[in-house]
Amino acid sequence: MKALTVKQLAAISGVTVRTLHHYDEIGLLKPAYVGENGYRYYEREQLLRLQQILFHREFGIPLNEIAELLELDGEDQVGLLLRHREKLEAEARRYADLIETIDRTIAGLQGQDEMKNADLYKGFSAEKQDEYEAWLVERYGDRMKDDIARTKKAMAKMSEAEQKAAMQELHDVEQALAEGLRRGVDPASDAVERMIARHRAWVAAAWDRPCTAEAYSGLADLYLSHPDFVKRYETIEPGFTDYLTTAMKAHAARQA
């Protein structure tokens, strides 16, 4: 029988000696036998097992799970692999999103803000609405439901052209405010106040009813609290969430 030392096994399997020590320590891969001198000796069976370990490790499966996995037979291994496949897909999608965000951020930093409305503003339409709705009701109670229903109707009765125009207006307002942030303009200043008034008007239009100071302040809280909004605003400019909401609150306070 060919017996491999740690070094040899390490060399042909591509791991380090320390890794073999570690796997021995945690009981994941024990040597075929240990010499009187304390040397670890591995045989073919261990090499096979190690290769299976490394196969699964590739996918980021933690070592203790690999240990359990190897006790199972083929049937169950397929199931586990499939579950892990989903995780990998989720990760892959996440990376794709991150890359997109970077691209947008760089475009923004370079002043090439020619991004299409449909891109950055799509978060406001379709499927996401349900999620926001559930969130708002949970947070603000049932009295929110009417407002939501009204907003949905208002959006629905807009033509596509009108929606586009509305999004353009929102975009302009936000870009102007972001410019204020970049220039270090006080969010409570008069200049910002004027843009905020436009923003509030936009909100009122979207809701299809007046937007009270209280409601506007509540909206600022929503922006601060819901990760989707935070992400959206931080994508426009880091720190923009706080800048916008501070300005909104200041505006609401003046009205009170």
Add this chain to the structure above:
Amino acid sequence: MKALTVKQLAAISGVTVRTLHHYDEIGLLKPAYVGENGYRYYEREQLLRLQQILFHREFGIPLNEIAELLELDGEDQVGLLLRHREKLEAEARRYADLIETIDRTIAGLQGQDEMKNADLYKGFSAEKQDEYEAWLVERYGDRMKDDIARTKKAMAKMSEAEQKAAMQELHDVEQALAEGLRRGVDPASDAVERMIARHRAWVAAAWDRPCTAEAYSGLADLYLSHPDFVKRYETIEPGFTDYLTTAMKAHAARQA
């Protein structure tokens, strides 16, 4: 000035209190000031900074790098973001590959080995050749160069149909051997020996010259040592690298 406690800042930024403590410890985000009672108080400036930190953290940038990053101005940040974008792309591709490997493995485990030759065997053609070449020369010295050149010519002068047929033959041999592994057949047995003879013949054909016992044994070493080959064989069946090479060595030994 509004001063936020740890809890409050944690709530609106979505991190935990412990994280704020940690960031303070490592100097990444220090409070605006600390009360006499030892309480940390944060203001808008810190919130802005925290949001930038979280923005970058999303991409997996380590905290110490984020700290350096935030000292830079916009220009350099773009450069860093671009560099990180590449890392993300590499990761995304890696995940895509892993998913593919899982799919193939599952297909294999379920006996649905209907994978296209071009898929699993593409590793043997085109760009990868240069890499193997460099590796072989580094490992076996210049005397390897002639062999490589001959193999390349042999492959080049094959028609596409011939290449396909060759790949089919290799595939059949490997599947038969993998079946031996699954059934626990001794890799030194006569049954395996017969398949190995076919394998060696295939190699000789690919090299366009006889494959000596010594060369065949050396090839087994290559399979064991080069990660690409290991990965390829482990994809066919975990443990197949060792099974195949053991059989190859046994075959070579009988000839000597």
Add this chain to the structure above:
DNA sequence: CTTGCACCCTCACGAGGCGTGAGGGTCAAC
């Protein structure tokens, strides 16, 4: 047999990014 060198062993700390208590002050409202 000695010398040397490559290999083997066992601790044990470190890194990254916090989670999770333990043990004990502080603040605001009732």
Add this chain to the structure above:
DNA sequence: GTTGACCCTCACGCCTCGTGAGGGTGCAAG
């Protein structure tokens, strides 16, 4: 003044090894 809800500072744990320190072992050449 008493409750809670906060706040603080240690300090260990997690996970997978990397990286020494300090010291024994095996094999070949001189």
